Amino acid sequence: MSTAQIAFLKGHGTENDFVIIPDHEGRIELSPAAVARLCDRRAGLGADGVLRVVRSAAHPEARAMAGEAEWFMDYRNSDGTVAEMCGNGVRVFARYLQRAGLAEAGDLVIATRAGVRRVHIAKESAGGGVTVSMGRAQLPAGDVTVTVGSRVWPARNVNMGNPHAVSFVDDLADAGHLYEAPAVAPAAAYPDGTNVEFVVDRGPRHVEMRVHERGSGETRSCGTGACAVMVAAARRDGLDPAVTGLPVTYTVDVPGGRLVIGESPDGTIEMTGPAVIVAEGVFDASWLDTVLL
Numbered sequence: 001m002s003t004a005q006i007a008f009l010k011g012h013g014t015e016n017d018f019v020i021i022p023d024h025e026g027r028i029e030l031s032p033a034a035v036a037r038l039c040d041r042r043a044g045l046g047a048d049g050v051l052r053v054v055r056s057a058a059h060p061e062a063r064a065m066a067g068e069a070e071w072f073m074d075y076r077n078s079d080g081t082v083a084e085m086c087g088n089g090v091r092v093f094a095r096y097l098q099r100a101g102l103a104e105a106g107d108l109v110i111a112t113r114a115g116v117r118r119v120h121i122a123k124e125s126a127g128g129g130v131t132v133s134m135g136r137a138q139l140p141a142g143d144v145t146v147t148v149g150s151r152v153w154p155a156r157n158v159n160m161g162n163p164h165a166v167s168f169v170d171d172l173a174d175a176g177h178l179y180e181a182p183a184v185a186p187a188a189a190y191p192d193g194t195n196v197e198f199v200v201d202r203g204p205r206h207v208e209m210r211v212h213e214r215g216s217g218e219t220r221s222c223g224t225g226a227c228a229v230m231v232a233a234a235r236r237d238g239l240d241p242a243v244t245g246l247p248v249t250y251t252v253d254v255p256g257g258r259l260v261i262g263e264s265p266d267g268t269i270e271m272t273g274p275a276v277i278v279a280e281g282v283f284d285a286s287w288l289d290t291v292l293l
């Protein structure tokens with residue numbers, strides 16, 4: 001049994017929280033069981049997901065992006081499953097790089113499974129938020145529905161690198177306790193499962209949402225989900241920057257805070273929000289049965 005110590009940090013973005021594992025040279029094998037143990041809120045460190053920080057050149061899924069982005073965000077959901085992208089996670093990842101002296105305030109590029117993402121870390125004098133260029137939303141055609149208990153709502157299928165079903169509801173409480181994943185139909189629209197957002201209006205270009213995340217359950221925020229909600233709300237409101245030539249911006253409130261999200265005429269979506277590191281420490285590798293390569 002190894003007695004090596006593994007360093008970790010804990011951080012969050014609008015209370016979507018993460019265990020961060022710096023593993024610059026890709027030496028730590030994080031099994032799904034190890035991720036689930038790290039994220040366990042009673043027997044572990046507790047988080048919605050894990051951000052493993054690996055040099056792109058040291059990770060087989062990111063090597064092709066190494067010329068553009070030095071660092072790869074290896075994101076895992078709290079149940080140990082792998083996801084393509086995490087919008088709050090990429091802001092927290094950038095904050096880790098800044099804190100570790102691996103990046104400065106300003107512009108940087110981070111590799112993710114959904115491709116590279118351009119990030120801007122604002123100076124503290126400018127509020128200190130982090131802005132991420134989230135790419136373009138894909139809106140697959142076809143009607144989808146979301147069901148919770150006996151309630152069924154129409155939903156918009158939005159892909160932000162990862163899948164989302166966005167439903168507008170009368171009251172966020174209508175979605176119930178969300179201990180279980182809402183049912184989504186047709187299943188063929190989401191072959192790899194989906195995140196589900198419930199949305200209400202709070203004012204002009206201002207919405208509030210709850211989310212049930214694939215692989216993590218209900219969380220206090222989801223950055224890709226908030227971007228999907230922004231696009232679904234804009235299209236519902238008859239706003240499409242690609243058609244009008246005018247950018248649109250929405251405020252998206254989540255249980256854990258606020259995100260500001262804009263869409264440009266070229267379809268690019270930009271999300272701005274907080275990113276906070278709250279703690280750091282070490283644990284023994286043997287606790288996770290982790291293999292050090």
Ligand SMILES: N[C@@H](CCC[C@H](N)C(=O)O)C(=O)O
Pocket residue numbers: 016049077082083084085086087088089162163195213214215216221222223224225
């Ligand atoms: N919380 C994240 C999304 C994490 C991945 C998601 N659960 C999935 O499986 O697609 C965010 O902030 O975007």
